[in-house]
Amino acid sequence: MADGNKKKYKIKKSAILIACICLSVAGFFISIGNGAVKISPMEIINTVLLDEKTVNYQIIWNVRLPRTITASLAGTCLALSGCILQGVMGNPLASPNIIGVSSGAGLMTLAVLIIFPDYYYLAPLGAFAGALFATLFIYFLAWKEGAATTRLILAGVAVSSLLGAGNNAIMTFYPDKVSGVIGFMVGGLSSTNWKHVDMIFRYAVIGIILLLFIANKLNILMLGDEVATGLGLNVEATRFFFIIISSLLAGAAVSVVGLLGFVGLIVPHITRLFIGSDYRYLIPATIFTGSAVVVICDTLARVMFAPLEIPVGIIMSALGAPFFLYLLRRKKEY
Amino acid sequence: MDLKVEGLNAGYEEKKILKDISFNVKSGEIVTVIGPNGSGKSTLIKSISRYLKPKSGNIYLNKVNINCINTKEIAKNLAVLPQVKGVSSDVSVEELVSYGRFPHLKFGKRLSMEDREVIEWALEKTGLFKMKDRYVATLSGGERQRAWIAMTLAQKPKMLLLDEPTTFLDICYQMETLEMVKDLNKTLGITVVMVLHDINQAARYSDKILVINSGELREYGEPCQIVSKGLLKDIFKIDADIYEDRINNCPYFIPKKNDCITGKQNN
Numbered sequence: 001m002a003d004g005n006k007k008k009y010k011i012k013k014s015a016i017l018i019a020c021i022c023l024s025v026a027g028f029f030i031s032i033g034n035g036a037v038k039i040s041p042m043e044i045i046n047t048v049l050l051d052e053k054t055v056n057y058q059i060i061w062n063v064r065l066p067r068t069i070t071a072s073l074a075g076t077c078l079a080l081s082g083c084i085l086q087g088v089m090g091n092p093l094a095s096p097n098i099i100g101v102s103s104g105a106g107l108m109t110l111a112v113l114i115i116f117p118d119y120y121y122l123a124p125l126g127a128f129a130g131a132l133f134a135t136l137f138i139y140f141l142a143w144k145e146g147a148a149t150t151r152l153i154l155a156g157v158a159v160s161s162l163l164g165a166g167n168n169a170i171m172t173f174y175p176d177k178v179s180g181v182i183g184f185m186v187g188g189l190s191s192t193n194w195k196h197v198d199m200i201f202r203y204a205v206i207g208i209i210l211l212l213f214i215a216n217k218l219n220i221l222m223l224g225d226e227v228a229t230g231l232g233l234n235v236e237a238t239r240f241f242f243i244i245i246s247s248l249l250a251g252a253a254v255s256v257v258g259l260l261g262f263v264g265l266i267v268p269h270i271t272r273l274f275i276g277s278d279y280r281y282l283i284p285a286t287i288f289t290g291s292a293v294v295v296i297c298d299t300l301a302r303v304m305f306a307p308l309e310i311p312v313g314i315i316m317s318a319l320g321a322p323f324f325l326y327l328l329r330r331k332k333e334y
Numbered sequence: 335m336d337l338k339v340e341g342l343n344a345g346y347e348e349k350k351i352l353k354d355i356s357f358n359v360k361s362g363e364i365v366t367v368i369g370p371n372g373s374g375k376s377t378l379i380k381s382i383s384r385y386l387k388p389k390s391g392n393i394y395l396n397k398v399n400i401n402c403i404n405t406k407e408i409a410k411n412l413a414v415l416p417q418v419k420g421v422s423s424d425v426s427v428e429e430l431v432s433y434g435r436f437p438h439l440k441f442g443k444r445l446s447m448e449d450r451e452v453i454e455w456a457l458e459k460t461g462l463f464k465m466k467d468r469y470v471a472t473l474s475g476g477e478r479q480r481a482w483i484a485m486t487l488a489q490k491p492k493m494l495l496l497d498e499p500t501t502f503l504d505i506c507y508q509m510e511t512l513e514m515v516k517d518l519n520k521t522l523g524i525t526v527v528m529v530l531h532d533i534n535q536a537a538r539y540s541d542k543i544l545v546i547n548s549g550e551l552r553e554y555g556e557p558c559q560i561v562s563k564g565l566l567k568d569i570f571k572i573d574a575d576i577y578e579d580r581i582n583n584c585p586y587f588i589p590k591k592n593d594c595i596t597g598k599q600n601n
Contacts, residue, residue, distance in 0.1 A: 009426075009467075213441070220436055226416035229385045231489070232409025232437035277422040278429070 013281045016274055017288075024072070024288035027295035031068040032060060034303050039064075067192040070256055071298045071312070072291035073204045074189075075263055077253035079290025080211060082264025083271070083282065084246040087218045088239050089152050095265035096131070096250035099156025102264075103163035104134025105247075105254035110167055110184070114174050124199050128251035134159055135247050139240075187260025187313030189298050196256045203252035207245050211283055218242070218279040260294070260313050262320035267293050270323075335396055335411055335492035335525050336361045337382065342391035344381045345549075350389065351377045353549045359542075361492075364519050364526040366536040369546035370570060375529040376417065378546065379497045382527065383414040395493065409437035413486035414495045421470045427481045428466040431456050434488025456487040460514065476507030483514065494518070496528035500535070508532075512539045533570070534586045537561050538579065545569060561585040 033039045039056050046052040047060045054060075082095040089099075096102040108130030112123045138159050142151035167185070217238050220228050225235050253260070268282075271289045275281050297319065298312040337359040345351035351374045359365050367375045380386040382393055384400050393400050400408055413434070421430060434456065435449045445453075457463040460480045465473065470481050479499060486494060496515065500508040516539055518524050530536045536543055537557035545553040545560060547569045553560050566574045566587060574587040 216436075216439075220433060222420070222422055223433065224416070224419045226380070226383065226385050226414065227419045229405070230383050230409065230412075230414030230416065230486075230495075231433065232404075232406035234405055276424045278425075 013275060013278070017281060017285050020271070020275075020285045020288040020292070024292040024295075027292040027299075028068055028072070031071070031295045031299045032064045034299050035059075035064065036306065062193070066194045066197050067189055067298070068295055070192045070196045070200060071189050071295045073197070073200045074253040074257040074260065075267070075290040075292070075294025076287050077200070077204050077207065077249040077290070078260060078263040079267035079271075079286045079293070080207065080283065081246040081250040081253070083268035083286045084211070084218070084242050084249075085264070086268055087222065087279065088242045088246070090222075091150075091153050092269070093265075094153060094156075095268075096246070096254075097259065097261045097264055098160065099153060100134045100138060100158075100160030100163055101131045101156075101247060101250045102254050102259050102261075103160050103167065104137075105131040105251040106184070106259045107163050107166045107170070108133075109255045109258075110170050113184075114170060121195075121199065123255040124203055124252050127255035128203070128248050131247035131251040131254070132244065134163060135243050139243065184258035186311045187258045187316065188311030189257055189301075190309055190311070192256075200252045200256045203248055207249040207252070208287060210245055214238075214241075215279040215283040218283075222277070222279075257294075258313070260316060262316045263290060263294055266320045266323065337493065337525070337527065338394040338397070339382070340392045340394070342378075342381060342393065343389045344377055344386055344391075345389060346386075351549050352381065352546075354391070355546075355549075355551050356391075357544060357551060357554050359525060359527060361525055362519070362523050363541040364516070364528070364539060365542045365544055366540040367527070367529045367544045367546060368531075368533055368536050369552075373546045374549040375546055376497055377549075379414075379416075379495055379527070379529055383412070383416070383495050384408065385414075385416070406437045409489060411492045412495065413489040413491035413493070415482055415486050415497065415499060417497045417501065419482065423469065423471045425470050426467055427462055427470055427473070427484070428453065428457065430470050430481055431462075431466075431484045431488050434485040437489060452490060453488050456484045459487055459518070460484040474507070475503050476510050479503060479507065479511050480514065483511070483518075487518070491524060493525040493527070496526065498529050498531065500530065500532070508535070515539070533561060533566075537584045537586060538582050558585050561587060 029041045029044060032044050033041060037056060037059055039060065043054050043056060044060060047054050047057055048065065078096060081101070085094040085096065085099065085101070086092055105127035108126040109123050112119060112126040138152060138155045141155035141159070217233060220231055220233050221235065221238060223231070228235050250264070267290045268286055271286045272282060275285045294312065294316075297315045301310050301312040301315045304310070340356050342352055342355040343350060355378065367378060369375050377386065381388055382400070384405060387401060395408065395412060400412075431453050432445060432449070435445060435452065438449065439445070454463070457466050460483055462477070462480055462484055465477065470478060473481060494515070499511050499515070503511065512535060515526055515528070519526050540557060542555060543553070543557050543560040544551065545565065552569060553565060561576060563574065563576060566572050566589075573590040575590065576585055576587045579586045
């Protein structure tokens with residue numbers, strides 16, 4: 001009977017995980033199928049998997065598929081980044097947007113895209129450097145015989161606004177290039193193509209694989225620094241490593257979709273609500289929920305006011321903020 | 335597993351708390367650290383649990399310097415139950431106990447059959463087997479403390495460090511926890527170093543008592559030598575009568591008057 005319970009626990013968590021995967025797959029079909037031309041799921045399957053030259057071959061391959069993949073990867077990266085930061089910093093408010101990781105990445109991306117436009121392909125590396133620099137800077141500011149979480153968050157908020165000023169400064173100095181940047185500031189996916197998929201893909205994959213291997217360390221870290229030390233975890237080094245991965249993920253996403261907010265904050269919370277706080281399940285689930293949320297929101301952004309297209313960041317905020325407030329009211333722990 | 339502390343100086347940032355502490359703990363002993371608030375008891379436990387790096391001095395477990403070898407290797411022999419600890423609201427007792435196997439897990443590996451057996455053993459040893467599927471957050475104070483002790487047991491340690499394991503517990507849970515520690519010491523031979531506030535409990539459950547005051551080691555020896563009128567007056571500022579508990583074969587005291595309250599003396 002005892003083992004039966006353990007099995008039940010695993011089955012339940014696995015079922016939720018499978019539901020998350022289904023949601024993510026459904027998101028793909030919804031996103032590729034909707035727009036100025038509606039495409040049926042069968043045609044999508046025939047085109048993508050069987051490589052049939054259907055009527056909408058061009059639309060699927062050149063427009064919707066790269067955009068959907070980019071949205072999916074960006075969603076996954078931002079959600080995972082937030083999920084790790086919330087765990088590592090022991091604070092539910094931690095997310096790449098709020099503590100300055102995204103602004104660091106954004107500043108470097110803007111610098112590359114506006115000042116050295118010829119080197120656009122270096123944007124993810126620049127963003128990673130920016131995110132990492134911002135995180136290390138925050139860590140340095142908060143360091144006093146170990147980095148207490150409250151200090152980390154406060155330092156993050158300060159650094160975030162400083163870097164935000166940097167973002168605005170670049171836009172003021174290069175006003176002629178600002179028009180293309182608005183989408184970047186709120187987070188948008190318009191005119192995404194395979195180039196963008198290429199930019200984000202490998203960083204996302206590296207980050208996800210590393211994370212899956214060490215997810216159990218986050219469970220140990222959750223027990224408190226002293227308990228974790230007693231269990232033989234090198235707390236500072238582990239926390240540092242997680243921060244690097246989260247910078248890598250946030251940097252990859254920001255360099256492609258811009259400062260897309262709320263994903264890193266809300267998606268981990270919602271996912272945790274369903275699957276619980278065991279990181280061995282939470283991390284894999286977040287991969288799919290992050291993807292699904294951004295893909296579906298981007299579809300809404302494309303079709304709601306068609307032919308006008310709005311940046312996905314606006315949809316994210318419009319849907320995300322109220323939902324987050326609802327969670328806040330319903331569950332006391334958050 | 336024996337412990338040797340040698341010329342330990344420790345503290346936080348600029349503040350020096352422990353001053354030149356040296357003592358030995360023999361394998362199989364229960365040693366209780368007592369002292370007034372702020373005397374450095376917890377700092378001592380934190381230093382031995384390698385949460386706090388010593389400013390100078392060394393700590394040896396079986397002649398190995400604990401700050402010189404892999405922390406995971408130490409965790410296979412030394413388990414720590416600190417005062418400050420947290421657990422998410424949806425962690426079950428069994429899951430918490432399973433975390434005790436962490437130092438024995440190889441990178442990226444899951445729990446083996448052997449690990450499962452150890453977890454089951456730890457649950458049974460602490461009488462929690464029937465509650466293993468309950469959330470830790472829903473347990474009573476005493477049960478929760480037992481769950482944490484079960485986690486440390488799953489480490490299969492040879493030495494256990496407990497920082498005020500009875501704080502915030504009702505007297506019956508205090509007894510329950512200490513009886514369990516004593517039993518683990520007797521049946522499994524686990525060496526125990528713990529901090530207690532209650533000197534009578536310290537006298538009853540320990541082989542030796544270590545007294546710290548203002549960061550200095552003041553006394554170290556068997557309870558009948560340590561618990562004396564002079565020490566209670568000197569360190570805890572109380573007048574007390576010492577009696578002998580013949581059932582448990584240890585000294586106990588009853589305080590008469592406290593000079594702290596009248597403000598005559600303060601540490």
